[in-house]
Amino acid sequence: STGSRISEAVGLDVDDIDTEARSALLHGKGGKQRLVPVGRPAVQALDAYLVRGRPELARRGRGTPAIFLNARGGRLSAHGVHYVLAKHVAAASDLCPSLKHKRVSPHVLRHTTAMDLLQEGTEQIAIALWLGHESIETTQVYLDADLELKQRILDKTTPPNGKPARYRPD
Secondary structure (H helix, E strand, O other): OOOOOOOHHHOOEHHHHOOOOOEEEEEOHHHHEEEEOHOOOOOOHHHHHOOOOHHHHHHHHHHHOOOOOOOOOOOOOHHHHHHHHHHHHHHHHOOHHHHHHHOOOOOHHHHHHHHHHOOOOOOHHHHHHHOOOOOOHHHHHHHHHHHHHHHHHHOOEEEEEEEOOOOOOO
């Protein structure tokens, strides 16, 4: 729910998350940092993960402060995130067959956060700040994708007693 880049997510340490304030300190490109809100469901999942689901927390004294660990107890890599995500998408596609034909990646999750913010009426500049974009033009890509999606949906509709066609004003 943070809209973090994969490098920002795998770079998170336990001290970077404040579950009380529901925020995360992300370490982004070029050593830049930004504080982002974390949604309530994500905070609840993190609390459960850090308290109950992490027997390796007991080994923290000799290990890494990373939140997300690989099978050997080291920091999870970007490749590891792709692997875990693909495994869960495959499992979820049993219940939701349409997932089998979709490309789901960590960046798609980031894009989803941006689209959710956009559809909730969040200003483009706020989305750019949230995602850590230096330029608002970078965020424009998400707006264009939304317009393309709307056009594809519109193109599939058939007016009553007519044939599908794109509207062309005279």
